[in-house]
Amino acid sequence: MATAMAHEHADARPDLLPTLEDRGYRLTGPRLRIAEHLARRRGSFTAEELAGELPGLGRATVYRTVKLLLDAGVLCKATLPDGAARYSLDGPHHHHHFVCVSCGKVQEFRHPAVERLVRAIRSDVPGELVGHRIELYMNCAECLARGQE
Amino acid sequence: MATAMAHEHADARPDLLPTLEDRGYRLTGPRLRIAEHLARRRGSFTAEELAGELPGLGRATVYRTVKLLLDAGVLCKATLPDGAARYSLDGPHHHHHFVCVSCGKVQEFRHPAVERLVRAIRSDVPGELVGHRIELYMNCAECLARGQE
């Protein structure tokens, strides 16, 4: 990698449950299972995949918990070109995504120029800027290498 | 508006059908109706809305044609924060979107800094950059004014 701009998570966040507790949510069996599973898991996933990996848990519960963790900032959501949503453990800072269109891997990236850009645009907008989404689509190094075999 | 950066389309493109013909697609009745309707229409829309506005046409046909026009570059697709897709007539140049989260209006914008940013990032990516999506979410001037009434 040319710079330290992009990175994957080295290890999962151990503070997943406390985050829920701090928000006044109950620590239930299903949430524990989901938290443990996420801590062990690597890579990005869809809500449906997650539900499939946790037999015995209701689909609705998995979807509800994903949304909860999304609001809590534990998970973040990336969107593929076709609109499909993938989730992954969230880094502690504001960031955007590299999404591999071949394998679905999601990497975070930060770049000061991004926020500079948003700030520059904000002053020109005929209205109130309330958010932005920036996703970069790529073929990751692994997929490129695999394709050349 | 502070600059000429953002704009809506002044008039629809008359070359909608030739574009299809050039690509080897047949000029059929349903496609004609859709093209005429789009030329007359203003603003953005969902595929479902479009189907509703064209009674007598099969839903599948409308969806298929939207995708066709998307590939042909006649339409472009913007994505709302919740993942919903809205379509609008595409400008002739590469651009990104302002999307009003209140009324769904889509405006195009171009900013040289965007492409500069993408170029800067491209050289740092551990892989091959194949595309990007940048959407800015806002409350447009009209919605702000309406909210203050």
Add this chain to the structure above:
DNA sequence: CCAGCTAATGATACAACATCTCATCCTTGA
């Protein structure tokens, strides 16, 4: 420690969006 309030669960239905199937129709090129 226990009771009870209430959030959380999970089975299921529902909803929105999009695609697939396939018999039939219609454009097109010869």
Add this chain to the structure above:
DNA sequence: TCAAGGATGAGATGTTGTATCATTAGCTGG
């Protein structure tokens, strides 16, 4: 004009996510 095969449309199917609601089980206060 006619045949070939792309296009259509009704409906089934798939995907993703939310609403409903009776039941279960955390938490808290006594």
